[in-house]
Amino acid sequence: MTTLKDVAKLANVDISTVSRALNNKGYVHPQTKKRIMNAVKELSYRPNLLVNGVKKGKRRNICVIIPSLFLSMFGELVQLIEEKARDYEYEIVIINTNDNPDVEELSLKKIRDSYADGLLLVSTGQNKRLIRDINLFDIPVVQIVRNQTDLLSSVDVNYFNCAHEGVYFLHKCGCDRIALINGIMEIRPFYDRYKGYSKACSELDIEDLSINNNYHNMNFFNNGYDKFIELIKKYENIDAILTANDLQAMGVLRAAKDCEYEIPDELKILSLTGYSMGDLLETRISSMEMPLEDIANKSLELLINKIKCKSDYTQVEHITFNTSLNIRETT
CATH class of the missing domain: 1.10.260.40 (lambda repressor-like DNA-binding domains)
Known part of the structure; x- marks a missing residue:
C-alpha cells in the first residue's frame, strides 16, 4: 500500500x-x-x-475508533455520533479495536496516511505518542469516554465521582459489604473508578472488596460471571456489587441467580457505566447512567471546530460530564 x-x-x-x-x-x-x-x-x-x-x-470523513460494538454502550454512542455528524454533513468511518493495543496501533497508522478530516478516539492508552503525532500531522484528535492523556482534547465523564456516589448510594440502601468488579487499571476510567470507590470505602470505614483485571478483556459478561464467583469465594457476606459496565453487571446477575441469590434482597447490583440496555433486561439493572448524547454532541462540536478553523491542534480543551443515578430492579 x-x-x-x-x-x-x-x-x-x-x-x-x-x-x-x-x-x-x-x-x-x-x-x-x-x-x-x-x-x-x-x-x-x-x-x-x-x-x-x-x-x-476536504473529504468530510471522520474516523471513530472504539473498543467494541458488541452489546456495549459504544454501539449506542457511535450511532449518536453518526446521527450528529450528518447535521454537519460529515460521514464517519468506524474502527473496532477490541481494546487490543496492537490493532489500535495498526489502525492509527492507516489513519495517519489517510484522507480523514479528524479522529474521535476511545484509546487503550498504549499508543499515546502515535496519537499525538497524528494530531500534529493535520488530523485533529479528540478523545472520547477515556481521557488517556491530558495533552489532547477530550470529552469524558467524572468516573471518580461516579464510583464514589455509587458506594454512598448502596450504603444508604443498608449495604456495608460493597464489592467492586473493575477493569484493567492502565485504562484511566477504571483507575479513576477504583480511586472513587476506595475513597468512599475509607470515608465510610468499610472494607475494600475490589477485584481488578490485569489484562485487556472485552468479554465483560463472562468476566462479570467469573469475578462474582471469585468474590464470593474470597469474601464473606457480600451484599452489594459495583461493576464497571452493564455487560459485566449482566454476568454478575446471571452468576448470582445461578447461585440462588435473591436480587435485590440478598444482593444489590449497580453498574457504573449504564446505558439504555440496562432498561431492556428481564431484571432491569440499576446504574450510574452515561450521558452518551451529551458526549456525542460535544465531542463532534469540538472536533468540527478544530477542522473548520484549521487551528493549532495542540490547543487542548477538556470537557467532563457527570453520570446520573438510575434506580431499577437490582437495587
Whole structure:
C-alpha cells in the first residue's frame, strides 16, 4: 500500500509538504505541488480520494475508533455520533479495536496516511505518542469516554465521582459489604473508578472488596460471571456489587441467580457505566447512567471546530460530564 512517505520520497519533499499540497492547507510552491501530484499519479496513491480532496479541499470523513460494538454502550454512542455528524454533513468511518493495543496501533497508522478530516478516539492508552503525532500531522484528535492523556482534547465523564456516589448510594440502601468488579487499571476510567470507590470505602470505614483485571478483556459478561464467583469465594457476606459496565453487571446477575441469590434482597447490583440496555433486561439493572448524547454532541462540536478553523491542534480543551443515578430492579 502506497503511503504519504512514498509520495514524499519520489517527489523529494517532506511528508508535511505532501500533506499541505493534498489538503490545500498552507502555501506550497506551484512547481513543488506539480511534482507531488505527478508522484501521486505515478504511485496510484488513492486517486479517487485525491480528486475529491483537491477539488473540495476536504473529504468530510471522520474516523471513530472504539473498543467494541458488541452489546456495549459504544454501539449506542457511535450511532449518536453518526446521527450528529450528518447535521454537519460529515460521514464517519468506524474502527473496532477490541481494546487490543496492537490493532489500535495498526489502525492509527492507516489513519495517519489517510484522507480523514479528524479522529474521535476511545484509546487503550498504549499508543499515546502515535496519537499525538497524528494530531500534529493535520488530523485533529479528540478523545472520547477515556481521557488517556491530558495533552489532547477530550470529552469524558467524572468516573471518580461516579464510583464514589455509587458506594454512598448502596450504603444508604443498608449495604456495608460493597464489592467492586473493575477493569484493567492502565485504562484511566477504571483507575479513576477504583480511586472513587476506595475513597468512599475509607470515608465510610468499610472494607475494600475490589477485584481488578490485569489484562485487556472485552468479554465483560463472562468476566462479570467469573469475578462474582471469585468474590464470593474470597469474601464473606457480600451484599452489594459495583461493576464497571452493564455487560459485566449482566454476568454478575446471571452468576448470582445461578447461585440462588435473591436480587435485590440478598444482593444489590449497580453498574457504573449504564446505558439504555440496562432498561431492556428481564431484571432491569440499576446504574450510574452515561450521558452518551451529551458526549456525542460535544465531542463532534469540538472536533468540527478544530477542522473548520484549521487551528493549532495542540490547543487542548477538556470537557467532563457527570453520570446520573438510575434506580431499577437490582437495587
